[in-house]
Amino acid sequence: DGGITQSPKYLFRKEGQNVTLSCEQNLNHDAMYWYRQDPGQGLRLIYYSQIVNDFQKGDIAEGYSVSREKKESFPLTVTSAQKNPTAFYLCASIADSGANVLTFGAGSRLTVL
């Protein structure tokens, strides 16, 4: 079945540690996105990539980094510079930048102790 796989589903880390969240899609979608979800704040865009080897900052990029070396993969690193990293992280993709139907993964919940 085609879809987006995020891993790990749950992750616990100590303050000051960098963590990388994996996002893999087999939908052959061009554009991929990372969102952060906090209660009462909706979905806020962290980074997005419309093509391999290119990505843009979203609304809350500070403290995060990404790479897009392969079309199917868009990993997100939460660095120690992110002040409040505990959240639910969602990866999504769209067939091309002209489309509007986002397909989401099941999410990764990061808890920083």
Next chain:
Amino acid sequence: QQQVKQSPQSLIVQKGGIPIINCAYENTAFDYFPWYQQFPGKGPALLIAIRPDVSEKKEGRFTISFNKSAKQFSLHIMDSQPGDSATYFCAASVETSGSRLTFGEGTQLTVNP
């Protein structure tokens, strides 16, 4: 202004009731208004969407009402069921420019048996 304001933050109804979730926007260039449904521990999924050339769209028990002059749109769920209990997000974008979706804050709906 890119914001989309959503209310209420939470909503509890009895089975068979008609919950209504409202969204308001400022950017008059928005021309695509989807609603996403998210079950606990899962990623959001597209539920229904509307474009401003119509004032209402129905898909099964779900209806979007759109008021272009008031810059508001709402989701109505007819004959609500406990299985409809989820978080609902409205969103908006300028589809013709392939812009990113801007999401509302989300509404946590509980339908009691």
